[in-house]
Amino acid sequence: MDNVAGELASGVSSAAVLREFALALMRGARHGDLSRAASGTLSTLDRHGPQRITELAAQEAVSQPAMTGLIQRLEASGHVVRTDDPLDARASLIAITDDGMRLLAERRAAHEEHIASAIARLSDNDRARLAAAIPAITAVTENYARR
Helix, strand or coil: CCHHHHHHHHCHHHHHHHHHHHHHHHHHCCCCCCCHHHHHHHHHHHHHCCECHHHHHHHHCCCHHHHHHHHHHHHHCCCEEEEEECCEEEEEEEEECHHHHHHHHHHHHHHHHHHHHHHHCCCHHHHHHHHHHHHHHHHHHHHHHHC
């Protein structure tokens, strides 16, 4: 087994390569008026439905005060709305609005366009190897999301 294959099989170098890959894709994409934190929060609400601020803060790995400020900005811009929590009258749930969904869809499309452009610049051989790795990348993504 050659050195690269050995490193990838061991997971030592592959984690660093995949981290840099993900960061490069995120840095290079157009962000518009939506921060990464805002985009991540809207994405969480889209995928998991209405959430309490404490849950959002934990999922996005930010403090509760930081999430409160972000939610206030998203609410003021019409991207999220507060609703009553049916399980606790003292609490609110945060839900994404249709406008927030539109903005998130635009952000996702811009990222996909950026990624497709980067892939198009690869050789045919590299595109084929990347396509062959999609099932493994998907498995890593799904396992990471479940933790």
